[in-house]
Amino acid sequence: MSVTLSEMPATFSLPVRQRLFGWGEWIAFWLIVGVVLIATPICALAVPSSSPLFLSAYALTLIGKIMCYALVALSLDLVWGYCGILSLGHGLFFALGGYAMGMYLMRSIGLDGVYHSPLPDFMVFLDWKALPWFWQGTEHFAYALLLIILVPGLVAWLFGFFTFRSRVKGVYLSIITQAMTFAAMLLFYRNETGFGGNNGFTDFKRILGLPIAAPGTRVSLFLLTFLVLAGSFVLCRFLVKSKLGRVVTAIRDTESRLMFLGYNPLGYKLFAWTLSAILCGVAGALYVPQVGIINPSEMSPTNSIEMAIWVAVGGRGTLLGPIIGAFLVNGAKSFLTVSLAEYWLFFLGAIFVIVPIYLPNGVIGLLRRWK
Numbered sequence: 001m002s003v004t005l006s007e008m009p010a011t012f013s014l015p016v017r018q019r020l021f022g023w024g025e026w027i028a029f030w031l032i033v034g035v036v037l038i039a040t041p042i043c044a045l046a047v048p049s050s051s052p053l054f055l056s057a058y059a060l061t062l063i064g065k066i067m068c069y070a071l072v073a074l075s076l077d078l079v080w081g082y083c084g085i086l087s088l089g090h091g092l093f094f095a096l097g098g099y100a101m102g103m104y105l106m107r108s109i110g111l112d113g114v115y116h117s118p119l120p121d122f123m124v125f126l127d128w129k130a131l132p133w134f135w136q137g138t139e140h141f142a143y144a145l146l147l148i149i150l151v152p153g154l155v156a157w158l159f160g161f162f163t164f165r166s167r168v169k170g171v172y173l174s175i176i177t178q179a180m181t182f183a184a185m186l187l188f189y190r191n192e193t194g195f196g197g198n199n200g201f202t203d204f205k206r207i208l209g210l211p212i213a214a215p216g217t218r219v220s221l222f223l224l225t226f227l228v229l230a231g232s233f234v235l236c237r238f239l240v241k242s243k244l245g246r247v248v249t250a251i252r253d254t255e256s257r258l259m260f261l262g263y264n265p266l267g268y269k270l271f272a273w274t275l276s277a278i279l280c281g282v283a284g285a286l287y288v289p290q291v292g293i294i295n296p297s298e299m300s301p302t303n304s305i306e307m308a309i310w311v312a313v314g315g316r317g318t319l320l321g322p323i324i325g326a327f328l329v330n331g332a333k334s335f336l337t338v339s340l341a342e343y344w345l346f347f348l349g350a351i352f353v354i355v356p357i358y359l360p361n362g363v364i365g366l367l368r369r370w371k
Contacts, residue, residue, distance in 0.1 A: 018241045036226055044219050057218060061290055064222045066330045068287040071229050073310040073322035075279035078236055081317035083272045084252030089177030090280050091304035092184050093152040097281025098294040100151055102201035103135060104144035109205045122196045132194045141208060152281030153274050160273040164266050178301050185299035200295025207289050225286045232279055236319050248272050312355050315362025324363055
């Protein structure tokens with residue numbers, strides 16, 4: 001008995017592409033963007049300082065800094081939450097982006113430094129006679145932007161290529177990433193490397209010809225950071241909802257089964273890892289002009305561990321959760337280090353214990369459970 005093709009039951013169908021956002025989510029997203037873009041300049045520049053709505057320079061810097069940390073948490077969630085790669089070395093990519101921006105800002109000082117020399121002050125102090133070769137071109141903003149993207153991306157790609165090709169994973173990969181960051185920190189502490197040694201880069205004067213401490217410049221940097229964070233969130237959301245995102249998630253869940261199906265995980269891992277590093281470098285570049293300093297301590301293993309805490313607290317594999325986690329943890333840190341400085345480390349230790357046991361899915365998981 002023969003059966004025609006039209007009589008056979010349709011058992012297979014292509015998966016329906018998931019929507020990027022629902023209508024309500026799009027409305028909430030654009031509402032938040034509009035409110036921030038309109039309210040921030042008004043509260044920082046037009047509202048009198050005596051008003052409770054006034055946004056001080058300290059508040060702008062603090063929130064801008066935390067938004068940079070939120071971008072780091074978002075980038076880490078892309079590789080940890082969706083690809084299953086726990087990196088304890090993202091502090092390196094953050095610092096590389098920061099140093100690339102710092103080199104441009106140091107060159108922008110010009111002759112207004114302490115020694116009135118075209119060389120950065122730390123080079124004059126160390127009796128350097130000329131700029132090192134890797135400082136050439138850093139007086140141009142476009143070249144600095146190129147360094148911000150290429151340097152963290154290239155370092156991440158090289159590290160990921162040899163590590164992922166060797167099938168290193170799990171805790172061993174986490175240890176290697178932390179060792180890489182620690183080694184880079186020790187290298188940047190040395191004066192002869194040409195990156196300011198222990199003090200790093202500071203005392204910036206201007207950016208794109210504008211006074212870096214001017215209220216208008218601070219507001220512009222704040223809004224730029226917010227827009228980059230919002231755009232990166234949409235980009236990451238688009239990626240994880242795409243076919244590529246499904247493959248990356250499958251690598252996290254069952255990499256061996258994915259290989260049996262004919263996929264090579266190396267390219268997918270490298271893409272997610274490199275993109276994550278680039279976003280982290282961009283966060284570092286936005287951080288430096290707002291905070292006013294970059295030094296090797298940004299590469300410390302403690303900082304990279306804190307980044308993982310932000311993701312865990314917010315809820316990994318959610319994208320929005322790590323952003324919330326970065327604001328919660330760093331907001332608590334800012335409060336406790338000022339009011340109860342001696343208790344901050346106890347609070348951090350408590351997070352290590354409480355989150356894995358009582359909040360395995362983070363704050364986002366808790367909110368979903370309440371619904």
